[in-house]
Amino acid sequence: MAKRIDVAGLSAYYGPTRAIEDISMTIEPRTVTAFIGPSGCGKSTFLRTLNRMHEVIPGARVEGKVTLDDVDLYGAGVDPVAVRRSIGMVFQRPNPFPTMSIYDNVAAGLRLAGVKKRSELDDVVESSLKGANLWREVENRLKKPGAGLSGGQQQRLCIARAIAVSPDVLLMDEPCSALDPISTTAIEDLISQLKSEFTIVIVTHNMQQAARVSDRTAFFNISGTGTPGRLIEIDDTSRIFANPTEKATEDYITGRFG
């Protein structure tokens, strides 16, 4: 059920400020696509336009077109709530709901969408936690608060929460930047497993991580402070890291970037 995302001529604004400009790309199903680039180049902003989270920020708006298997996400009559149900998201810092137990956190999306049947919830919670490689660590304390887990476990809990609603696409905004190397490895392994089911898009500052986990890599850049971010190129990860087409990409990857 993983789906393809097509982006055409997309620009995003914060109030009058244009954060990203004229971005077009195709994100293939059942692949991991990594976004890399310097800070402030609009990677995260672009990611958030893909599930219409960008517009949650007051004054933020989007121009251009994003389609999910031929459905225009910004079309008239499209409910952003439904878009987000199809395109899940994992955030930079683990953000489990503090008032809820581990079980309730994973079940939150289904419950809030109206699923009440206990057996169905139990199944989904178990399969999601298994899918997030967390089940064995928490199966005996499902009723304990999610905030009591370690940072890496919390992040996997957030991934379990995201996949529990069976999205088509999973967006990850620097999911490992707040984690230690061991937890990072656990998340990276998980990403490799999940890509057989989901279209995964990951923003990362860590180029080794991009090289390790992704099939395709997109490089974003800005020409100076205050200018909008642009997509420089997108290609197979092996090609981007070995033999990029653009000079700017090569400079960034080899660390020669100013």
Place this chain on the structure above:
Amino acid sequence: MSGTAPTATRPTPRPGGASSPALDSGTRRGDAVFSGTVRGAAILLLLLMATIAAFLVYRASDALSANHANVVTYTGQWAPDDSPPKFGIGTLAWGTLVTSLIAIIIAAPVAVGVALFITQYAPRRLAQVLGYIVDLLAAVPSIIYGLWGILFLVPHMQGASQTVSDVLGWIPLFESGVFGRSVFTAGVILSIMILPIIAAISREVFLQTPREQVEAAYALGSTRWEMIKLAVLPYGRSGVGSAIVLGFGRALGETVAVAMVLSPSYIFVTKLLQPGGNTIAANIALQFGSAFTTGQGALIASGLVLFVVTFAVNWLARRITRHGGAGGERRGLLALLRIGGRDESTHYESSFDVAATSAATGGAAATAIVPVQEDRGAFEAKDSVQEVAEDDAAGRARSHRASRVGAISGGVLSAPSPQRRLRSSLAGGLTVATFVLAVLPLLSILWLVVSRGTHALNLDFLTHSLRNVSEDQVGGGVYHAVIGTLEQAGLATLMAVPIGLLVAVYLVEYGRGALARAVTFFVDVMMGLPSIVAGLFILSMWIIGLGQKANGFAGALALAILMLPIVIRSSEEMLKLVPDSLREASYALGVPKWRTITKIVIPTSLPGIITGVMLGVARVMGETAPILLVVGYISNINPNPFSGDEGQATLPTVIYNTYTSAQKASNDRTWSAALLLIIIIMLLNVIARLIAWWKKPGRA
């Protein structure tokens, strides 16, 4: 890729879920209904304010046009019901200003000292306890301060007044005063009343000093006092300024305590220590009982003046925070940067002889390189040699760490000069002194209330009314007043909490544009509303305007008006504390906004909201002034707050109606009622704080 089969990791697909091609799932209606409801509550609030204002102005203008005297300069008796009617508000406004100024001059420096002591000098454990004590003192109702003022302070003030006039008598302001019931005494009472509020706000402001700034200051080798000057005070300046102005506004509107202490006269007071003077609020409480139509209108007119003045003062306080907030922060940072350059060049000499540094140097180094503590809260850096010596083990650990850092950086860890350390110690001592100064009168109040209140406090006192109990008779009780207090506060809560919570949700989750700005503005207006003016609102609209009865329900309405802003503001703060990442996590699961609010945001902030509500209840339970205006006092039991004109007693009005008695039996009952009121209010406060602590999110 691990061996997990893809099909096993896939959660069961759900019907109606993401897989449906149509992305319009019809969640918008729920959102529309919900946002309509909260917006409706916000509009209701505005309409209420507009109606109230209209009735006030209408009543006041009638009396003002009937007035035969110059309303600003007239200094004769308050006689709006004579023919022709004569009254002047100028003397009252002057008296209000003078008493409040005296209060703020005394209270502001002491309160800032108290806040500094609690946040910067007291050990963390003690600081928490002291913080709670200050919060609880802020909850003592004004009727208790008034009772203490007239029965304890006024007699004792005669000696103090004599001393002040002996020393400063050559200044006309302080000429020959021997009589305790002066504007000076009133000012002193007010200063004690507003001190806890100013101290509490200042404490919060100081606690929010960004950790990086504190660390930066310490990292430059500051003593604690230097750190305070570099980081805490610059950061807190605007917040403290606004706290002081808020305290001033509070003093302007104080009613019963001043009414009980002053011996009223209608002159422009210039001799602070001599008897006489009056304030707008006190005059309303004193004159209301004997006022007819024009008299009520005249009092409403004076209340309107008070309302406008307190409103202006509160507006000023808000402006200070809004414009100073970011600026103050910037200034603090700039100061840090400047000092940074200077310190680097002058205070560090080059030497590698770290091992030779004495224990004192170790302490200084510990001050310079403050260990990073995990907990939020007051910083504990050691200032003096003794402190370090006492804390031997920790001190060694620190100097060890310090020497390591020193060795790495290659600088010398020289102790601050004796003068700098002395100055820091002196400043610390000064804050301790202000704390003691602040706590003494409060201890005196509590001691009096407890020691005198226990004479008559027994089971009979809780189960009997004052019906047919004469002043010299022992026995009788306040059962009737406890019922009235609980019923009126309960009804007020039932009205204020739903509306308040909806308005808060509107402001935090939906509020944009003109409506939100207007609502925020009026909540601020209501926040600084003197309680007597809330009474006048209900009097002019509900009782005079709509012809309703002066009963317990009218009292509850007035209390609800006082409670609403507390509920809105505290809920608003709590809702704002819910991190946006939680809302985004919920949105990212495809949950509509209204369900995100009701299932994620509100439950997360619920303990805080409950705490805010309980603090609001505690606050209105102690109110006297508005109840005096809209509920008649009776000494027998009336359990029905909706009964015609019968009236209903509350604990504060029992105190207000009995404190003048010269009989010991009646006096004992007054003090016992005061003790009971304090116990109830303190219990509510303590429970509220326990809830906040117990249900704090993330407490495993």
